Amino acid sequence: MTTDAGTITSVEKVGPMQGLGGLIGVDLRVWFPLRTVLMVVVGLIIFGFMYLPWSAAPHPSVDPGFGFLFLGFLSVWSAVMLISAASFSEGAVLGEINRGTAGWLAAMPIRRASVIVAKFATAAVGYAVIIAVTGTLVYPILAGAVDRGGTGFRATVVVEVTQSPIGMWGRFADLPEFGNYLGMLAAIWAAVVFVVAAMMLLGTFLRSRTAVFGLGMMLVGLIVGGAIFGGSSVSATPAGAVWSVLQIAWGNDVALLTPIMSTLLLSIIVLGAAVWSFDRRELA
Amino acid sequence: MTVPAIEIRQLKKRYRKVEALRGLDLTVEAGSVCGFLGPNGAGKTTTMKILIGLISPTSGWAAVHGIDVRGSGLLARSRIGYLPQDPVFPPYQTVRSVIATVGRLYPGHPRGSTLRRRVDELIDRVGMTDKARRRTAGLSGGERQRLGVAQALIGEPDLLILDEPSAGLDPTGRRDMLNLIDEIRAETTVFYSTHILDDVERVSDTVVMISRGAVVAQGDIDEILTVSDTDYAVRLRGDTEALHGRLLDEPWVERIETRRHGDIEDWVVRLSDGSAVERLAPALVESEGHDIVEFHLSDRGLEEAYLALVGADDGD
Amino acid sequence: MTAAIEVRGLRKRYRRVEALRGVDFEVPEGSICGFLGPNGAGKSTTMEILMGLIKPSAGWASILGDDLDGDGLMTRSRIGYLPQDPSFFPRAKVRSILRFVARRYLVGSRAAINTRVDETLDLVGLTDLADRKVKALSGGELRRLGISQAIIGNPDLLILDEPSVGLDPEGRHQVLALLDRLREQMTIFYSSHILDDVERIADHIVVIDRGEIVEQGPMDRYLGGRGVYSVTLDVGDGDGVLRGLEHEPWVDEITPMGEREWRVETPDRAIAEHRLMRFLVANDGVRVVALRPAYRSLEDLYMELVGDADDH
Numbered sequence: 001m002t003t004d005a006g007t008i009t010s011v012e013k014v015g016p017m018q019g020l021g022g023l024i025g026v027d028l029r030v031w032f033p034l035r036t037v038l039m040v041v042v043g044l045i046i047f048g049f050m051y052l053p054w055s056a057a058p059h060p061s062v063d064p065g066f067g068f069l070f071l072g073f074l075s076v077w078s079a080v081m082l083i084s085a086a087s088f089s090e091g092a093v094l095g096e097i098n099r100g101t102a103g104w105l106a107a108m109p110i111r112r113a114s115v116i117v118a119k120f121a122t123a124a125v126g127y128a129v130i131i132a133v134t135g136t137l138v139y140p141i142l143a144g145a146v147d148r149g150g151t152g153f154r155a156t157v158v159v160e161v162t163q164s165p166i167g168m169w170g171r172f173a174d175l176p177e178f179g180n181y182l183g184m185l186a187a188i189w190a191a192v193v194f195v196v197a198a199m200m201l202l203g204t205f206l207r208s209r210t211a212v213f214g215l216g217m218m219l220v221g222l223i224v225g226g227a228i229f230g231g232s233s234v235s236a237t238p239a240g241a242v243w244s245v246l247q248i249a250w251g252n253d254v255a256l257l258t259p260i261m262s263t264l265l266l267s268i269i270v271l272g273a274a275v276w277s278f279d280r281r282e283l284a
Numbered sequence: 285m286t287v288p289a290i291e292i293r294q295l296k297k298r299y300r301k302v303e304a305l306r307g308l309d310l311t312v313e314a315g316s317v318c319g320f321l322g323p324n325g326a327g328k329t330t331t332m333k334i335l336i337g338l339i340s341p342t343s344g345w346a347a348v349h350g351i352d353v354r355g356s357g358l359l360a361r362s363r364i365g366y367l368p369q370d371p372v373f374p375p376y377q378t379v380r381s382v383i384a385t386v387g388r389l390y391p392g393h394p395r396g397s398t399l400r401r402r403v404d405e406l407i408d409r410v411g412m413t414d415k416a417r418r419r420t421a422g423l424s425g426g427e428r429q430r431l432g433v434a435q436a437l438i439g440e441p442d443l444l445i446l447d448e449p450s451a452g453l454d455p456t457g458r459r460d461m462l463n464l465i466d467e468i469r470a471e472t473t474v475f476y477s478t479h480i481l482d483d484v485e486r487v488s489d490t491v492v493m494i495s496r497g498a499v500v501a502q503g504d505i506d507e508i509l510t511v512s513d514t515d516y517a518v519r520l521r522g523d524t525e526a527l528h529g530r531l532l533d534e535p536w537v538e539r540i541e542t543r544r545h546g547d548i549e550d551w552v553v554r555l556s557d558g559s560a561v562e563r564l565a566p567a568l569v570e571s572e573g574h575d576i577v578e579f580h581l582s583d584r585g586l587e588e589a590y591l592a593l594v595g596a597d598d599g600d
Numbered sequence: 601m602t603a604a605i606e607v608r609g610l611r612k613r614y615r616r617v618e619a620l621r622g623v624d625f626e627v628p629e630g631s632i633c634g635f636l637g638p639n640g641a642g643k644s645t646t647m648e649i650l651m652g653l654i655k656p657s658a659g660w661a662s663i664l665g666d667d668l669d670g671d672g673l674m675t676r677s678r679i680g681y682l683p684q685d686p687s688f689f690p691r692a693k694v695r696s697i698l699r700f701v702a703r704r705y706l707v708g709s710r711a712a713i714n715t716r717v718d719e720t721l722d723l724v725g726l727t728d729l730a731d732r733k734v735k736a737l738s739g740g741e742l743r744r745l746g747i748s749q750a751i752i753g754n755p756d757l758l759i760l761d762e763p764s765v766g767l768d769p770e771g772r773h774q775v776l777a778l779l780d781r782l783r784e785q786m787t788i789f790y791s792s793h794i795l796d797d798v799e800r801i802a803d804h805i806v807v808i809d810r811g812e813i814v815e816q817g818p819m820d821r822y823l824g825g826r827g828v829y830s831v832t833l834d835v836g837d838g839d840g841v842l843r844g845l846e847h848e849p850w851v852d853e854i855t856p857m858g859e860r861e862w863r864v865e866t867p868d869r870a871i872a873e874h875r876l877m878r879f880l881v882a883n884d885g886v887r888v889v890a891l892r893p894a895y896r897s898l899e900d901l902y903m904e905l906v907g908d909a910d911d912h
Contacts, residue, residue: 008708008716010754014673022703026689100687107651108704109677282654284644323768324740426639452765454638454793455902479768482796521873545780565888569881575873580832580890590769 011109019110023118031126036133039084039126043134046077051141066146070175071249073138078188078242079224085127085195086216092119093203093278094212103283113275116200120271123196127189135185139178146175176248183256184248187241190263191223194238197267201274204281236262287350289314289443289473290335295344297330297497304330305341306497312490314349314442317469319484319505320477322494323594328477329369331494332447336366348443362391365436365472369447371428373435375421379412380404382420383435390439406434410464426457433464437472444468446476450483462487481586485509491586495594508589513558514538518551518568519578527571534567536560552582603662604629604757604787605650610659612645612811619645621811622659627789627804632779634798634819635791637808638906643791644684646808647761651681664757677705680755680786684762686746690735694726694745697734698752705753716752724748725774739766747775751782758782760790764797776801799898809906822901827869829876830894832861836886845879863894 050073093116096102106112176184198219202212226239227246232254234240241259248254290312297305305327312318322328333339334346337357346353351360373382383403387393394402407416410430415423423431429449436444449465450458458480465474466487478484484491485505492502501508520527531537531553538554555564568576584592605627612620620642627633637643648654650663652672661668666675688697698717706713721727724744729737737745747763763779764772772794779788779801792798798805805822807815815822833841842862846854850871855863866872880888 006709006712008706008712011677011705011707014671014677018673019704022700026692026700099690100683100685101689103648103653103683104687106653107676107679107681107683108701109673110704111671111673280655284648284654321769323770324738324766326768424639452639455636455795455899456638456907458793459903459907479772480794481769561889562887565877566881569878575870576877576891577873578892579877579888580892587769587773591773594770 014109014111017111017114017117019105019108020114020118023105023110023114024122027118027122028125031122032129035088036126036129039081039130040134040137042080042084043077043130044137046080047073047134047138047141050076051145055145066142066175067249067251069145070142071246074184074188074249075228075246077134078191078227078245079220081127081131081188081192082195082220082223082242083217085123085192086199086213086220089119089123089196089199090203090213090216091209092123093200093274094206094209095203097203097281097283098209106283112279116204116271116275116278120197120200120274124193127192127196131185131189131192132182135181139175139181142175180248180256183260184245187245187256187260187263190260190267191238191241194263194267194270195220195223197270197274201270201277204274204277235259238263238266286314288312289316289349290318290475291345291347291350292331292335293345295331295334295346296342297327297334297339298342304497305334305344307344308494308497308499310492310494310499310502312473312475312492314473315469316489317465317474317487318476319488319491320475320494321479321481321484321491321590321594322477326494326594327497328494329447330497332366332445332475332477335360335445336364337361362439363442365439365441365444367429367432367436367444367446367449369451371432373420373428373431376419378417378419379423379431379434380407380416382431383407383438386435387438393439402438406437409437409467410434411460425452426454429453429457429461430464433461437468441472443473443475446474448477448479450478450480458483481590485586493590493593500593501589505586509583509586513581514555514560515582516553516555516561516564517578517580517582518553518576520549520551520574521547521577522574524549524551524574527568527574530571531564531567534563536563548577602629602665603627604631605661605663605789607646607650607661608659610646610649610661611657612642612649612654613657619811620649620656620659623808623811623813625806625813625816627787627806629787630783631804632783632788632802633790633804633806634802635789635806635808636793636795636798636902637791641808641906642811643808644761647681647759647789647791648683650759651679652676677753678756680750680753680758682743682746682750682758682760682763684765686742686749688734688742688745688749691733693731693733694737695721695730697745698749701749702752705755720748720752723751723778740768740771743767744771747778754785756786758786758788758790760788762791762793764792764794772797795898795902805898807902807905814905815901819898822898827866827872827876828894829864829866829872830857830861830890830892831864831876831880831888832890833880833886834860834889836883838862838886841880841883841886844883848875848879850875869893 050069054069102115105115195216199212199216202215206212223239223242226234226237227242230239230243234243236258241263244254244256244259288311290310292308292310295305295308308327308331320328330339334341335348335353337353337360340354348360349363353360380403383406384399387399387403393399407413410433412427412430415427420431433446433449449461453461462483465476468474488505490503491505491508493500528540528542532540536556538556541552543550553564555561565579603626607623607625610620610623623642623646635643649656650661652668664675664678666672695717698720699713702713702716706716721730724747726741726744726748729741743763743766747760750758750760763775767775776797782788803819805816805819806813838860842854845851845864850868851864851866853865857863864876877891
């Protein structure tokens with residue numbers, strides 16, 4: 001078929017990931033710019049909520065130190081990132097199946113694996129940008145906070161409550177160097193990516209979005225719980241990735257590479273299961 | 285003169301930017317079955333919803349059996365049975381209880397055993413006896429549509445307004461719906477919208493066609509379909525060129541419209557007067573090389589009439 | 601004759617319901633084949649299996665010579681499909697949807713793809729709505745977008761699940777005209793409830809009821825073949841003429857239908873078309889005012905086959 005604008009022919013060969021490029025193009029639009037900007041803003045707001053009370057006029061009698069800000073921000077922020085990953089990905093697959101667009105795509109010369117991989121890849125890229133941008137924007141402020149030295153926390157009530165069960169001020173770490181700090185961000189990202197993969201898998205075989213969301217939230221709960229209470233026994237899991245981040249902020253010296261790599265490996269396995277399961281899903 | 289079942293004068297309805305009805309005038313005589321036709325978005329559903337009081341017009345007059353639907357909406361409604369486009373019922377109620385519930389809402393409704401008997405009669409009439417105890421949640425599209433008609437009839441309305449009663453039905457379901465409309469025409473005026481013109485041709489007495497919020501044609505279906513007695517439809521197969529030329533040379537042939545599809549050629553031959561048909565028939569068989577498949581007075585179908593009246597200015 | 605679609609012993613069982621109970625049929629290449637049957641008979645299920653959207657419980661099907669067991673991607677690039685409830689990315693514009701679909705089926709420069717998109721928009725009359733978002737389209741417009749995305753890849757086979765549903769008469773007329781224009785280029789397999797439309801355009805039919813094929817074959821076989829006519833003569837000795845006609849070897853039976861109307865049955869339509877009018881006109885003193893084929897309509901056939909199936 002020839003038109004004025006040049007020849008146009010039918011597709012003549014199909015690749016192992018036929019359709020991936022086009023689908024990534026579509027899914028990127030879901031993440032950029034709206035969702036990405038939104039989640040960066042959410043991260044900055046969380047930081048602001050931590051930073052503003054902390055930086056208010058110091059009280060000489062209490063001094064939770066820089067680490068209080070650092071640990072507080074990282075723990076709340078990573079929990080919110082995990083929850084957002086579950087919320088955003090809850091409808092990624094099942095929403096598309098229910099709406100009928102998954103069937104529409106699958107009737108085209110598009111490999112079904114591409115649908116899953118495109119969604120996963122764009123979410124992974126989206127969160128990489130969100131976490132890197134937020135983390136980088138926050139870093140100089142954190143550095144400034146360290147420079148200010150022994151800043152205190154004014155609200156004594158909070159200190160009393162937090163002091164008694166924890167009761168070990170001063171053990172908090174200094175701000176890590178930027179390279180190591182990026183490693184911490186990567187660990188949070190790895191845990192988020194795992195949640196995304198798990199949500200994809202749930203969406204391929206469950207029939208109710210409520211169920212997908214509920215199970216996703218339980219998973220996030222397990223990861224956050226594991227990161228707080230799990231100790232070193234969870235270290236090679238997604239919970240371990242977050243646990244390591246919090247430990248470093250706490251001042252303990254733990255390795256980041258193992259939990260990151262094992263979490264990413266686990267994500268790939270879960271994603272493979274999602275592809276397998278989606279291939280068998282009836283899209284009618 | 286009897287009061288018309290529906291009388292609408294200069295009815296207008298404006299939504300924020302769109303003028304859905306721009307001065308609609310229509311009359312539906314009591315006791316008739318009237319098909320309401322027009323493109324999607326022409327204003328059919330809007331008109332029906334105004335009659336039933338679901339929305340109020342921007343201006344104009346609409347009356348059901350002489351009762352102003354704006355001033356005395358309740359009174360008007362008590363004489364109307366209505367089937368909306370996508371009927372929705374409480375999912376956990378049974379077929380029987382839906383109809384009974386609606387029945388109790390009409391003023392002066394019968395109670396107790398009389399109501400029960402009427403409900404059962406109607407269920408039987410729409411062919412749902414074996415589904416009377418089913419919950420409405422489990423009904424198919426066709427069954428929901430039939431339940432919709434039954435609940436519209438329970439109040440013994442003088443006017444039945446059906447918004448696309450055949451939509452989504454398969455051919456059997458559509459035939460049953462037509463038969464039902466045909467059966468109830470003795471009891472009530474029926475005003476129904478549809479896209480299936482062949483169905484309209486079968487059961488309606490009158491039609492109203494609207495396009496872009498205004499009526500483009502209304503009247504007896506025969507009137508709308510009739511064309512002059514000088515136009516003959518001829519369907520030929522084979523080589524028709526010579527015949528075409530020869531006929532055009534005849535003084536009693538005014539013109540010939542031709543339309544070819546495949547090896548079939550359809551002609552509409554206009555004669556100078558109706559009696560010339562006695563010359564036309566022999567002229568057609570004078571030469572060989574073609575077969576005569578069909579020959580009769582040209583009667584445009586409702587579809588053709590519709591496309592001529594509505595199609596021309598149907599922009600989108 | 602090769603088959604564009606061939607189906608053998610196809611079964612599909614959902615938990616409690618057997619949607620297809622051994623379906624066999626074929627759709628010849630180059631035909632327009634109407635797929636008829638009541639709601640719930642298994643039309644959509646069959647089409648979804650052919651498109652690889654759901655898996656059959658048993659049986660075999662081949663589509664454009666490729667059986668369903670493989671990944672079917674190469675075959676799917678030659679098939680256009682319109683599902684019963686077409687849905688697209690709700691926030692995308694009509695034009696970008698078509699561009700996306702075109703790129704899945706066609707290879708060419710950006711300009712060539714855009715030209716193809718414009719052509720297709722024009723073909724289905726959506727040019728004015730090209731920049732509208734999908735979620736702002738009406739039901740009829742959505743279906744037209746569905747048809748346009750099915751034909752944009754210039755497929756060899758078009759599978760349409762109720763392309764006319766929800767369209768007004770004008771829209772239906774356009775769909776028929778479009779299918780008629782496409783018939784030279786592709787095989788069309790489409791389901792519909794509007795039997796008059798099918799009768800007008802299809803040359804093949806497959807009728808399914810409760811998960812089983814109850815009839816299939818060329819439309820002529822059902823509607824053509826025998827020639828049955830209604831003849832109206834308005835002056836002269838009509839009865840005498842018809843008695844004469846009865847002696848002709850190509851006439852089976854003549855029944856008076858009214859004062860001046862007769863029903864003439866012949867075993868062969870082609871001969872009747874050639875001879876009947878000529879025979880009638882050759883009789884002096886009578887005037888032929890109408891000759892109408894009175895063959896069985898598709899609706900008659902359908903009602904005979906599945907008429908009283910009722911909802912189940």
